[in-house]
Amino acid sequence: MPELPEVETVMRGLARVLEGRRLVAASIARPDMRWPFPDGLVTRLTGARVLGFRRRAKYMLMRVEGGDSLLIHLGMSGRMVARRAADRPNEPVAHEHFAMETEDGTHVGFVDPRRFGSVDLVASAREDQHRLLAGLGPEPLEDAFTAEVLSQALAGKRTPIKAALLDQKLVAGLGNIYVSEALHRSGISPRREASTVAGSRCVRLVPAIKAVLEESIAAGGSSLRDYVQADGGIGFFQERFRVYDRAGLACEQCPGVPPCPGIQRIVQSGRASFYCPRHQR
Numbered sequence: 602m603p604e605l606p607e608v609e610t611v612m613r614g615l616a617r618v619l620e621g622r623r624l625v626a627a628s629i630a631r632p633d634m635r636w637p638f639p640d641g642l643v644t645r646l647t648g649a650r651v652l653g654f655r656r657r658a659k660y661m662l663m664r665v666e667g668g669d670s671l672l673i674h675l676g677m678s679g680r681m682v683a684r685r686a687a688d689r690p691n692e693p694v695a696h697e698h699f700a701m702e703t704e705d706g707t708h709v710g711f712v713d714p715r716r717f718g719s720v721d722l723v724a725s726a727r728e729d730q731h732r733l734l735a736g737l738g739p740e741p742l743e744d745a746f747t748a749e750v751l752s753q754a755l756a757g758k759r760t761p762i763k764a765a766l767l768d769q770k771l772v773a774g775l776g777n778i779y780v781s782e783a784l785h786r787s788g789i790s791p792r793r794e795a796s797t798v799a800g801s802r803c804v805r806l807v808p809a810i811k812a813v814l815e816e817s818i819a820a821g822g823s824s825l826r827d828y829v830q831a832d833g834g835i836g837f838f839q840e841r842f843r844v845y846d847r848a849g850l851a852c853e854q855c856p857g858v859p860p861c862p863g864i865q866r867i868v869q870s871g872r873a874s875f876y877c878p879r880h881q882r
């Protein structure tokens with residue numbers, strides 16, 4: 602599933618081709634994706650100018666003239682594919698469920714074979730009150746996300762720190778990859794009880810979360826299975842994973858240390874965690 606850096610990258614790609622442009626067409630190819638398309642979606646987008654984009658957790662919000670914002674979630678395998686409208690394929694594009702076309706001839710299609718993705722409309726003035734956004738925790742890259750804030754959120758939590766960081770109410774936008782990488786960098790075991798990370802360990806963990814997200818955004822996100830940027834390019838952060846999906850490989854942070862058994866894979870709450878049992882405690 603795309604995580605924060607991948608969504609940020611896709612959003613920047615969409616902004617490049619859509620921001621400031623008028624939409625001359627919008628279309629849906631079926632009544633629903635994960636949820637039904639909202640009433641009036643096509644008529645409310647058609648003719649409206651795109652004013653701007655923002656990201657909240659793993660959601661993209663596209664503000665348009667008329668007071669609406671389009672809320673987009675890529676789900677597990679959703680892709681936003683941009684091409685010149687003039688290069689129209691002869692056949693309908695497989696799994697393209699929703700599309701927009703700009704006055705300057707760009708076609709943007711939402712392609713999602715598994716249909717876990719979704720599109721909704723929300724009043725621009727009340728974006729954060731949308732049912733999918735209302736309960737989200739702080740954005741990890743904002744200055745307001747500090748060691749103190751995370752410490753307070755973890756206090757008294759008996760769950761493993763891995764599970765706590767995946768909880769979108771605690772911090773928004775993190776998934777399996779970036780939680781694994783941030784815990785590795787900060788030397789914290791994914792199995793450690795969350796309450797014991799509060800305090801000094803948060804002073805290491807919060808900068809590690811921000812660094813790993815920022816580095817991934819700079820690399821264009823990580824390319825895993827279905828994820829592609831809006832311009833068709835792919836990200837390269839997966840080449841810099843230090844722990845995620847590296848079971849059995851040596852830990853770069855423990856160079857030449859004989860007792861280091863290398864990266865281990867364990868399963869927590871039904872999902873894989875990767876960690877170095879020597880330096881992550």
Ligand SMILES: [Zn+2]
Binds near residue numbers: 852853877878879881
């Ligand atoms: Zn190590």
